[in-house]
Amino acid sequence: MTKIGLVLSSGGFKGLAHIGVLKALEENxxxxxxxxxxxxxxxxxxxxxxxKTPEEIEEFSVKQTFRSVLNFSISKLGLDKLTKxxxxxxxxxxxxKFRQLKIPLYINATNxxxxxxxxxxxxxxxxxIRASIAIPGIFAPLKIRNDxxxxxxxxxxxxxxxxxxxxxxxxxxxxxxYEKQDRKEKxxxxxxxEQSILTGMKKxxxxxxxxxxxxxxxxxxxxxTTIIIPNELKFRHTVREGELATWKKMPEIKRKLx
Numbered sequence: 001m002t003k004i005g006l007v008l009s010s011g012g013f014k015g016l017a018h019i020g021v022l023k024a025l026e027e028n029x030x031x032x033x034x035x036x037x038x039x040x041x042x043x044x045x046x047x048x049x050x051x052k053t054p055e056e057i058e059e060f061s062v063k064q065t066f067r068s069v070l071n072f073s074i075s076k077l078g079l080d081k082l083t084k085x086x087x088x089x090x091x092x093x094x095x096x097k098f099r100q101l102k103i104p105l106y107i108n109a110t111n112x113x114x115x116x117x118x119x120x121x122x123x124x125x126x127x128x129i130r131a132s133i134a135i136p137g138i139f140a141p142l143k144i145r146n147d148x149x150x151x152x153x154x155x156x157x158x159x160x161x162x163x164x165x166x167x168x169x170x171x172x173x174x175x176x177x178y179e180k181q182d183r184k185e186k187x188x189x190x191x192x193x194e195q196s197i198l199t200g201m202k203k204x205x206x207x208x209x210x211x212x213x214x215x216x217x218x219x220x221x222x223x224x225t226t227i228i229i230p231n232e233l234k235f236r237h238t239v240r241e242g243e244l245a246t247w248k249k250m251p252e253i254k255r256k257l258x
Contacts, residue, residue, distance in 0.1 A: 003033040004257055005167035007160050009042025010015060010153035011175030012135075014224035015040025016061060016235050020242025021173050021220060022054040022248070028250055034104040034167050036159045038152040042177070043089070044109040046125060049103040050093035060092055062235040077140035086126045095100040095230045097121050107132050108152035108159040113142065117155045157201050169257040170217040172209075173242070174222050178202040217251045219247050 002162060006025075008018045025032070037045030047057045051207060069088060073081035090096055098105060107120045111133035120128030131149035132144045141148040152159060153176075160170055178198045209219075222245040227234050 001031075002169050002258060003167050005036060005163040005170045006045070007035045007158055007170055007172040008037045008045050008211075009105070009157050009172075009174045009176055010039030010041060010151060011224065011233070012040055013227040013230055014175040014177065014222075014238060015044060016238040017242030018173055019054055019058050019061060020173075020222065020239040020244070020254050021246045022032055022057070022244035023239075024046055024243045024250065025171070026054055026208070028161070028254075030171075030223040030253065032103060033165050034106065034163050036106045036108070036163045037132070038157055038159050039107055039133045041127050041173070042105075042152070043109070046095070046101070046129060048091060048137075049101040049105040050095045051102045052093065058236070058239050062232045062239070064088070064231065073077065078130045078136075080140040082139075089126060089129065093127055094123075098125055098128075100123075103114065104160070104164070106162045106164075108156055108162050109134070109142075110152060110154040111147050112150055112154075113147040113248065117152070117159075117162075118149065118192075119159075127224060132198035142185045149251045153201060155204065156208065158205050158208065160217070161208065162176045168216060170212070171220065171253065171257070172217055173186070173222070175222055175242075176201065177224055177226070185204070191238050215256055218249055218256060220249050 035045040035049055069085050070079060071081050071084050073079065079135065094099060107128040109118050110117045130153045133139060134141050136150050141150050157176060158172055158174055160172060198216065222241040224238060224241060244256040
């Protein structure tokens with residue numbers, strides 16, 4: 001049986017599209033042998049690896065708010081103490097360690113002290129998630145010993161490379177919208193910074209994908225939009241976009257990977 005690795009990108013609220021991807025995969029009885037997750041992809045990947053169904057993940061996720069997830073403990077480097085998020089994730093999954101997961105999970109983060117990508121696969125699960133979601137300017141970096149860690153997407157938004165070598169086929173989900181939809185919109189400082197970061201991420205992603213034979217992976221890109229004011233309706237719409245995008249790719253998945 002072909003071993004398939006599922007790669008889940010970052011994307012903030014856009015990453016809820018990963019849930020829809022999981023729903024479509026399960027509806028087609030496609031088994032995942034290992035998961036690589038970055039930032040929001042690490043969170044959704046952890047839920048699924050812990051044994052939660054896509055439906056359970058959706059119902060849990062769409063009900064969350066800023067207040068239910070964040071402590072709003074702010075340091076000079078960003079949101080710092082994330083005890084609410086830790087408690088939520090551990091209560092929902094019933095998991096605190098990687099070894100308790102039912103599907104092998106690999107989470108990446110960026111060590112800005114040593115300027116390199118780091119992969120978490122053992123030990124405390126939330127520590128890995130906390131490192132991977134530390135978006136610069138929003139969350140404070142996570143300090144582990146003498147090193148500081150930020151979002152995995154800084155160096156590798158689609159971390160195919162962190163999966164074990166025995167995985168030869170991949171379903172890659174990219175929830176990032178790299179280009180602004182409204183090209184007529186006036187430039188702002190925030191917009192320029194955001195687009196500069198996305199341009200760099202896009203180029204790094206393209207370079208990494210060039211190393212993978214096209215016959216070995218299927219790319220799924222849900223039509224995600226920025227969610228400024230989160231609510232359940234928008235969250236469910238994002239989940240649905242992930243499901244629709246996966247169904248459209250299902251013939252290719254079955255032809256190339258199964």
